[in-house]
Amino acid sequence: MAARVGTVAFQGIDVLDIDVQVQMTGGPLAFTVVGLPDKAVGESRERVRGALHALGIALPPQRLTVNLAPADVLKEGSHFDLPIALALLVMMGILPGDAMAGYQSLGELGLDGSIAPVAGVLPAAINALAGGKGLICPAATGGEAAWAGDGLDILAPPTLLSLINHFKGMQVLTRPTPRLESQALAIARDLRDVKGQETAKRVLEVAASGGHNMLMLGPPGSGKSMLAARLPGLLPPLDPAEALEVSMVHSIAGGLEGGRLIRTRPFREVHHSATLAAMVGGGTRARPGEISLAHQGVLFLDELPEFSRGTLEALRQPLETGRATVSRANHHVTYPARFQLVAAMNPCRCGHLDDPSLACGRAPKCAADYQSKISGPLFDRIDLHVDVPAVSAADLSLPPPREGSTEVAARVATARQCQRERYATPATGQQPVRTNAEADGEILERVAGPDAPGRQLLTDAAERLKLSARGYHRVLRVARTLADMDGADGVRRLHVAEALSYRRVAPGR
Template sequence: MSLAVTLSRAQEGVTAPQVVVEVHLSGGLPSTSIVGLPDSAVREARDRVRVAIQNTAFEYPNRRVTVNLAPAELPKDGGRFDLAIALGILAAGSQVPRERLDDCEFLGELALSGELRAVPGILPALIRARRAGRRIVVPRANAAEAALVGEADVLLADSLAEVCAWLGGHGSLSAPASATDFYDLPTCGPDMRDVRGQYQARRVLEIAAAGRHHLLMIGPPGTGKTMLAERLPGILPPMTESEALESCAIRSLSSEAIDPACWRRRPFRAPHHTASGVALVGGGSTPRPGEISLAHNGVLFLDELPEFSRHVLEVLREPLESGQIVISRAARQSTFPAEFQLIAAMNPCPCGYAGDPTHDCRCTPDQVQRYRARISGPLLDRIDLCVDVPRVPITHLTAPRGPHDDDSATVRRRVINAREKALLRAGQPNAELSVVNLERDCALPQAEREWLEAAVEKLGASARAYHRVLRVARTIADLEGGAGCVEQHHLAEALHYRRF
């Protein structure tokens, strides 16, 4: 029989659907055709595969070769199918045994010498192959990503010849090392001990970490806003394995390097204020994730928030609520997760020194108003916490560290304890509480409820702001330790951190 079937994986967002590679050898003039909606890179595989087979000391069939990539309606791109096509051709010509192809998937781009090159976006394919219970063979150059997928039957190969020898029972393929063998969270990232003073900002950052609340910091230049934001991932709880794999899979699609020593640390993305809307949400003819998806399960830091284009900021509104972004193109539609924590920073005015006792502000009231109006009300309404970050006196910078200058490990322990309370109570962080769970977990006595209603009505807050104040108060109560219910001082502190 001159028909052989191998399995591979396509790249479509973070789903990596299975592709069946069917190879048929027939009579007629020698030729090779690839069908099944291939792009130009896949069509060019016929030349790469032919030369690679010949340089590996195998015989390329002197017959008509037809390669079908099924399902036919799924677009295929890149060189990831080269290895599966080459093995299918060799199996159809009885040069390698077909039996060992049945329970295996193959990914890899072939060089003309027969060596295997790395494939971008391979992690989603590894995850899906593990769920399907199949063995998968990938290039050794992808070993770092393969090491992240625990309990998966992954084999590494350097060349087509090595894979063929293994299929014929004349050699072996090695498995990647486990990333958990050298994972070390404490050595990753800057420490909170580096921050001097700014005790209120440190407090708000801890609340934001415990409840996964969005945060806006306002202050003059050089007061430590960026420094604080960069230390947030170090006090967040470590990601679970499934969360870490989701985040790494998105980075894999963007061809970004993954450090196995920090693979379970929350991602931190800080795009420049000149970034376009497409850079934030993703796009392209073949949809790729943007910054908000690369920050999935982590932190998206927007410094100089009013300097971003108004249109760019407005694209954040939908993913802030839904936790995902859908990119539609004429030929395909891709959905990328985008459950990120927004941390933003801005100056109080265009010159940056409004309210600073050491510098005179040169801005007129109209200039200040126009500057702050660049952030729309609907976007500001979705930010739970807002804190002023004033200038730190020089004496604080040179004084010995005090008892309140906790390091990241100490703060992280408090954050993890508070987060665990929320997860045990509702199965989700406080910032994501539904209205039903909010009414159950933040039930207020009559006096506290009347006090909050009067305060919110006087401030002219929206219904969304009212619920967000309750969520922040719930987080403050969790951080307090013994507090089982939300009390008035928790509500007062939550209102203090809210901009209406």
């Protein structure tokens, strides 16, 4: 007869039910964990033994076998400690097996019997609620689990002893409550701090309004990084469905602070030394990468040509599909990655291509070599290209502009509301669309089809500039966003012309 306790394993943000089975038999003394465990799971034997010893509970002098079923699924992480310990306690008659059958559990045990927080509690809680079971999780992540819904029975003990006392009726564990973030979303970096660069500010507002990818090109010190850092202050907060999506990814990565749900859009600044696995996801446990941690937010890549070629090329598919697939010999995991790419770069290695007094002796060939590090296909996926020239001393001496992030964010919210209403009811079989940057195919043609003069201008420009089909449709998306910013029902020639002005056809041109 085997004792059973439920727990979970993770494949990306997908949750798999795992059955922890414990059996005691005669024979040589042993404590064996089977079922394709990794090293962290194998080491749980010593943590469980130490935690039980701290409570004065000795394992019986028999052969103990722990089976993690199904046995062909790789088990990773320290969160199997708690369910293994609970199954042993059920086998020894200390905990009631019928009560434990109604719960799934996860948590890491300390040698003193404490229960440490683990990653993935939010998706595990949602899975338990869908399966009609309760959840036992560490006290530090109880607030995170509570976001799954009011109908979920949650036990969040700080120690293994408190959990045993709860089931014996000697202590009552109250249900944790969701931990709210402060509603005062103060804008730490205001657009008013940026002097000059009116064209770049306009493009930044367009990017925020439609969720478009953006590339800024200009000399060092022209304000590219300042502009990118102020983009989060223009974006609307996440709606409840988006907040749950983003929080699930960060929960898997162990990035939810204090169990609080993420309500502001992520802004990930990645250094150019980042590896392919750090960007897209991977490693021994196929963790989410930066593009997934930027899901429903912004990924900022400064000094774009300095990134390795392989790392940049790996962005091409996620930019189109909104998903990042990590394929390894023992993993095939998909994470959501619907992010907004904002990149910045110098025109050449020295950065002073347009200033003859500062440019190097290899200009202009150095610019062509430097910008050619970005491939044409990746370049084609960027909707907005803007030059950010050097700021003059006269601009810096001017008083701060009257319009800051608060005023621009209000206009962005209005444009986003137009898109939310337009795409509220997706067509049958179509993926849900939240912004103009995600519209494609029939939907794009229906909502962004320009008037006759605008279509003629776009056709002529596409032939003259040799726009690809992707480039053609990305111009339409930007034009639709410009129309939303103007409050226009349809896309007109003026919107198409402005959208075309923000597009380069190839690096260096």
